[in-house]
Amino acid sequence: xxxxxxxxxxxxxxxxxLTALGTLQGGLDRRNITVEPPRDPSHGxxxxxxxxxxxxxxxxxxxxxxxxxxxxxxxxxxVAGVTVAGPGFINLTLTDAAWRDEVAAIATAGAAYxxxxxxxxxxxxxxxxxxxxxxxxHMGHCRGxxxxxxxxxxLEFAGARVIREYYxxxxxxxVDVLARSVHLRYREALGETVEIPEGLYPGDYLVPIGHSLAxxxxxxxxxxxxxxxxxxxxxxxxxxxxxxxRADLALLGIHHDVFSSEAALQxxxxxxxxxxxxxxxxxxxxxxxxxxxxxxxxDWEPVELPLFRSTAFGDDQDRPxxxxxxxxxxxxxxLAYHFQKAEDADQLIDIWGAxxxxxxxxxxxxxxxxxxxxKPLDVKLVQMVRLLRAGExxxxxxxxxxxxxxxxxxxxxGKDVVRFTMLTRRADxxxxxxxxxxxxxxxxxxxxxxxYAHARIASLHRRAxxxxxxxGPGDLSLLGTEPLVLAKLAAQFPRVVETxxxxxxxxxVAFYLYDLAGAFHAEWNAGNDDPARRFLQPDDHDATxxxxxxxxxxxxxxxxxxxxxxxxxxxxxx
Numbered sequence: 001x002x003x004x005x006x007x008x009x010x011x012x013x014x015x016x017x018l019t020a021l022g023t024l025q026g027g028l029d030r031r032n033i034t035v036e037p038p039r040d041p042s043h044g045x046x047x048x049x050x051x052x053x054x055x056x057x058x059x060x061x062x063x064x065x066x067x068x069x070x071x072x073x074x075x076x077x078x079v080a081g082v083t084v085a086g087p088g089f090i091n092l093t094l095t096d097a098a099w100r101d102e103v104a105a106i107a108t109a110g111a112a113y114x115x116x117x118x119x120x121x122x123x124x125x126x127x128x129x130x131x132x133x134x135x136x137x138h139m140g141h142c143r144g145x146x147x148x149x150x151x152x153x154x155l156e157f158a159g160a161r162v163i164r165e166y167y168x169x170x171x172x173x174x175v176d177v178l179a180r181s182v183h184l185r186y187r188e189a190l191g192e193t194v195e196i197p198e199g200l201y202p203g204d205y206l207v208p209i210g211h212s213l214a215x216x217x218x219x220x221x222x223x224x225x226x227x228x229x230x231x232x233x234x235x236x237x238x239x240x241x242x243x244x245x246r247a248d249l250a251l252l253g254i255h256h257d258v259f260s261s262e263a264a265l266q267x268x269x270x271x272x273x274x275x276x277x278x279x280x281x282x283x284x285x286x287x288x289x290x291x292x293x294x295x296x297x298x299d300w301e302p303v304e305l306p307l308f309r310s311t312a313f314g315d316d317q318d319r320p321x322x323x324x325x326x327x328x329x330x331x332x333x334x335l336a337y338h339f340q341k342a343e344d345a346d347q348l349i350d351i352w353g354a355x356x357x358x359x360x361x362x363x364x365x366x367x368x369x370x371x372x373x374x375k376p377l378d379v380k381l382v383q384m385v386r387l388l389r390a391g392e393x394x395x396x397x398x399x400x401x402x403x404x405x406x407x408x409x410x411x412x413x414g415k416d417v418v419r420f421t422m423l424t425r426r427a428d429x430x431x432x433x434x435x436x437x438x439x440x441x442x443x444x445x446x447x448x449x450x451x452y453a454h455a456r457i458a459s460l461h462r463r464a465x466x467x468x469x470x471x472g473p474g475d476l477s478l479l480g481t482e483p484l485v486l487a488k489l490a491a492q493f494p495r496v497v498e499t500x501x502x503x504x505x506x507x508x509v510a511f512y513l514y515d516l517a518g519a520f521h522a523e524w525n526a527g528n529d530d531p532a533r534r535f536l537q538p539d540d541h542d543a544t545x546x547x548x549x550x551x552x553x554x555x556x557x558x559x560x561x562x563x564x565x566x567x568x569x570x571x572x573x574x
Contacts, residue, residue, distance in 0.1 A: 002114070002494035003102050007046055007092075008035045014072035015050065023068050028054050037492060044083065044091035045488060051088040062088025099487040100476040106490060106553040114494040114560050118501065119160035125345035126152045129249065129256075130167040133241040134178045136205055137248035138403035140353070143431065144382040146422035146566070148351040149254045150506035151380075153564045158501040163345060164256045167337060170238045171262040172330070177201065178241070179234035183221070185210025186233070190219055209240045251410045252419060253566045260340070262333055271328050271336035274370065275306060275321060283309050283369050284321065308335070313365030331359065335366045342367065342375040349504060350379045354428070357381055378504055382427045388434040413439055416567045420447040423510040423565055441573075443521075446514045450558060451570050453517035456524060457555035458571035460535050460548055467538050474545030482526075482533070483550055489519050490557045497564070506565065513561045520554050 001009070011033070018024040030053070038047040051066035058065065066088040073090070074082045078098040083091045106113050128148020131141045152162045169175075181201040188194045189211040196202040213221075213236060221229040242259070249255070265271070278284040288302045307318040308331075321332030328336075341348055348367065352360070360379045367377040387394040387404055394404060410418055413435060421438050424446050425431050441448050464471050479487075492512070500508035527534035535547045559569040 003491045004035055004495045017072055028057050044093040046092040048090045066090050099484045102491045103487050103553045106556050114497045115157055117159040118498055119158045123161045123345045124155050124347045125163045125341045126349045127165045128351035132169050132174050133238045136244050137406040142406050143385050143422045144351045146419050147427045150565050154501045154506050165258040166256040168261045171266055175234055178237045179230055182206050182209050182233050182237045186213045189214035248406050271332050274336040274339045310362045310365045315362045319362050338367050339370045342371050348377040354381045354383045383430045385431045385433050388432055390436045417447050419566050423507045450513045450517045453520045454558045454569045455573045457551045469541050469544050474549040478543050478546040486554055489516050490553050493557045509561050509564055
């Protein structure tokens with residue numbers, strides 16, 4: 001049990017004692033009570049809002065309740081002091097022994113330190129990437145891929161069963177455009193000189209598919225009607241693109257559990273089943289949409305369509321689920337897809353590009369309607385990434401048609417740099433990815449700064465061995481108060497994991513690791529001015545082993561945090 005969970009248990013025990021004494025009534029809702037670090041470290045090590053939360057429903061004064069609760073908490077062996085601040089906040093200062101015990105707890109738990117059962121028994125479906133299968137992955141897809149994958153790992157670490165899903169949009173008009181583009185490359189492979197017209201995909205990545213089809217079928221589909229070759233070319237092109245996309249994602253260490261096909265979804269009648277379900281609840285009706293806002297086009301005619309009552313769930317107008325020709329709208333197909341996902345999960349999370357912001361409200365409303373509110377959907381919007389080289393916008397790739405491929409970026413700077421950088425800002429904030437800065441060896445580059453801290457910790461053991469110091473379990477009682485600042489920050493890791501998972505914000509782990517690395521570098525640099533603060537004490541092997549144990553605890557936390565981000569913790573930097 002982590003230190004914060006342990007003190008939450010201590011706090012509940014103290015509240016139970018006050019209840020038993022008649023100071024506090026029983027049955028009060030404690031869910032909003034927190035135990036966390038105070039904003040100002042000078043106030044103590046831990047703070048709780050328990051008295052503030054419980055005073056009003058208990059019909060008492062917050063400071064009066066806080067004083068009674070503080071008296072109970074002062075009895076704990078791990079507590080050096082308790083103060084009541086402001087209107088009723090309680091601040092606790094822990095003993096040095098409590099923090100030394102947490103260093104030992106990190107060593108004992110190792111890679112499992114920070115894991116919890118917070119989401120035990122909960123199945124979460126996370127759908128991310130879901131790029132149209134019309135070409136290789138480009139950097140426009142990268143950020144959502146990393147955010148989704150890191151969030152999946154974070155929720156698993158917090159106890160959830162996670163389904164990583166990719167939705168293959170293989171039923172829309174863009175797939176027919178892909179098939180026609182491949183047919184041109186097929187003709188080209190058979191010796192014909194072709195010109196890629198406007199509206200088709202020009203990328204060279206389609207050339208191998210054209211050659212493969214030419215080798216298999218010869219000139220069988222030259223000059224033939226679309227109906228003879230379009231379905232086959234569509235199937236082969238989508239399969240080839242998905243193979244390419246899987247390979248690109250693998251470069252980032254990303255692997256999905258499920259690939260769901262939109263075409264298969266429609267063939268199985270899932271949209272019709274979703275429509276029938278919604279009609280049975282009077283949530284779909286046949287109606288006419290109002291004319292477009294502003295100047296009405298001359299060719300606009302009122303058409304009766306099946307409409308979802310999304311206004312009942314906060315949308316600005318009801319939404320059609322079928323087009324006038326009877327085919328499904330994107331919303332209609334998407335609605336059925338989410339209904340399908342909800343069959344196997346307790347919670348749904350979608351990672352979407354910010355350009356889909358306008359559709360969030362209606363799909364959340366649809367899922368709420370289809371599941372009776374039992375299967376919540378959380379849509380996380382991810383802003384675009386602007387690629388720069390030394391501050392200048394990066395030119396597009398001619399080979400790929402009109403974009404910079406993910407594979408090219410990973411090849412240049414490496415998987416770890418790409419993944420870490422994508423998590424150094426909130427997903428809904430715009431980001432610049434400067435090829436020069438992301439490989440810069442400086443404090444301003446979070447990737448380097450965190451990796452450098454881990455490499456420094458790894459170097460301590462090599463240097464200790466060179467100095468003839470036998471490493472092993474250290475006597476932690478030899479650790480003074482000053483270096484325990486590192487233990488206090490390291491002990492926050494389980495709480496960071498839990499809060500980041502609850503907020504669906506994996507970037508919080510990156511921010512925390514940067515702060516932890518900064519604290520370690522500060523302690524390392526303090527040794528430059530004060531030899532007694534150095535991790536290696538050649539004349540005092542016992543002190544060295546104790547400080548190495550502290551450094552190892554920090555290193556373990558860095559490894560655990562980087563693992564959640566899908567980043568390797570290196571032991572040496574080139």
